Amino acid sequence: MTVAETKDYVARKRFDALDARLANDLQRHFERGDARSEVIHRDLDVFSKNDDAGDAIRTWRRERPNSAFAYAAEASFLTGEAWRARGSESSDKVSSKQFDQMQRLAGLAIEAAETAVRIEPKLLPSWRNLIELGQLDNQPDVSRWAFESAVAVDPGCYHVNRAWMLSLRPGWGGSYEAMDAFATKLAKQAKDRPLLALLAVLPDWDRAIDARDENDFVQMARLLKPHLMQLPSPEAFELLGPPFSDRVVDGQWEGIAYLLEGVRFGDCGACTQDPLGDNLTHIAGDAAWGMIHLKRQVIDNADDLTARFLIGQSHYEQAQFHQAIADLQLVLARATGKRLRHDSLSLLIASYKGVGDSANVQRYTDQLTRESEHSDR
Numbered sequence: 596m597t598v599a600e601t602k603d604y605v606a607r608k609r610f611d612a613l614d615a616r617l618a619n620d621l622q623r624h625f626e627r628g629d630a631r632s633e634v635i636h637r638d639l640d641v642f643s644k645n646d647d648a649g650d651a652i653r654t655w656r657r658e659r660p661n662s663a664f665a666y667a668a669e670a671s672f673l674t675g676e677a678w679r680a681r682g683s684e685s686s687d688k689v690s691s692k693q694f695d696q697m698q699r700l701a702g703l704a705i706e707a708a709e710t711a712v713r714i715e716p717k718l719l720p721s722w723r724n725l726i727e728l729g730q731l732d733n734q735p736d737v738s739r740w741a742f743e744s745a746v747a748v749d750p751g752c753y754h755v756n757r758a759w760m761l762s763l764r765p766g767w768g769g770s771y772e773a774m775d776a777f778a779t780k781l782a783k784q785a786k787d788r789p790l791l792a793l794l795a796v797l798p799d800w801d802r803a804i805d806a807r808d809e810n811d812f813v814q815m816a817r818l819l820k821p822h823l824m825q826l827p828s829p830e831a832f833e834l835l836g837p838p839f840s841d842r843v844v845d846g847q848w849e850g851i852a853y854l855l856e857g858v859r860f861g862d863c864g865a866c867t868q869d870p871l872g873d874n875l876t877h878i879a880g881d882a883a884w885g886m887i888h889l890k891r892q893v894i895d896n897a898d899d900l901t902a903r904f905l906i907g908q909s910h911y912e913q914a915q916f917h918q919a920i921a922d923l924q925l926v927l928a929r930a931t932g933k934r935l936r937h938d939s940l941s942l943l944i945a946s947y948k949g950v951g952d953s954a955n956v957q958r959y960t961d962q963l964t965r966e967s968e969h970s971d972r
Contacts, residue, residue, distance in 0.1 A: 596638035598645045605651045610659045617664040636754045639720040642668045663715035670724045673704035701732040724839030726758040751788035773799035796822040800830045829861025840874045868892035916949035
């Protein structure tokens with residue numbers, strides 16, 4: 596399921612078909628053996644990653660006010676909005692305005708998710724959202740209630756157990772002791788539910804984040820490589836890839852290998868596709884291969900402006916100046932970050948030089964000067 600497909604269902608007023616498709620995917624989660632599928636989680640998680648899904652979801656919910664799946668989609672969408680409002684900075688760098696917006700959106704998401712599971716208690720993606728929202732909004736009782744309710748439905752659900760493990764991180768009020776203990780418990784269930792074995796890496800993954808922040812890449816590798824000798828951990832590949840390809844001496848090709856495996860086994864999106872596309876272009880010297888990953892990322896997440904910038908950069912470096920101009924104009928129409936706007940304007944100026952358009956060279960040079968002066972005040 597993609598956002599584009601959902602919009603098509605909504606535009607054609609095929610609400611019953613949309614609900615039926617998701618009901619079928621939910622049922623597949625509870626099949627046995629090879630018939631079991633995690634696709635319902637991917638179906639609904641896609642809404643958390645796209646900030647343009649709101650109108651379609653609101654129409655869906657208005658037309659089908661008793662649809663558990665419409666509420667579940669809304670909960671996923673609002674959970675993503677709450678995280679975007681908070682930003683990726685550490686809590687001490689989150690402004691009061693960001694916090695207030697995050698809290699408002701988290702409250703709406705909790706309400707939508709609670710409605711979804713009240714209509715359909717088997718909707719594990721909404722229970723997972725509630726675990727995450729309790730963590731995000733500092734409501735540990737909500738997280739615990741959601742986790743206990745979810746494991747009563749399916750104790751071996753990978754996504755629910757992963758969300759609970761992440762809520763136990765020290766940075767969110769938990770501890771490594773709690774994470775290690777939970778990993779040990781899950782290992783006992785892995786024979787029947789093999790995906791749970793992938794969660795064993797998460798305590799060391801969180802420790803490796805601390806090592807990365809201290810630029811201790813040797814310790815990162817020491818923590819994560821033993822896990823990779825056992826299982827293809829997406830989290831480990833995603834964490835090791837960027838620093839090895841960009842910052843570890845003689846680690847570029849190893850970093851690319853990690854990123855390729857991260858894309859293969861995980862669904863991080865921007866944290867693997869963007870650096871992989873960039874590194875395939877500039878380290879491997881294969882712009883076409885890099886472009887495959889960058890364009891795939893833009894299809895999956897139309898809001899990834901970094902990927903769009905990297906596409907424009909690749910077109911510029913191949914002397915495809917007109918295409919680069921179109922790419923960079925798209926970035927500048929939406930970008931708000933100072934660094935991204937500066938880099939996009941600089942490359943846009945160079946692209947207009949490439950086509951001999953002196954008027955636009957001057958126009959965007961003046962704009963770059965104004966924006967630079969404004970940012971320095």
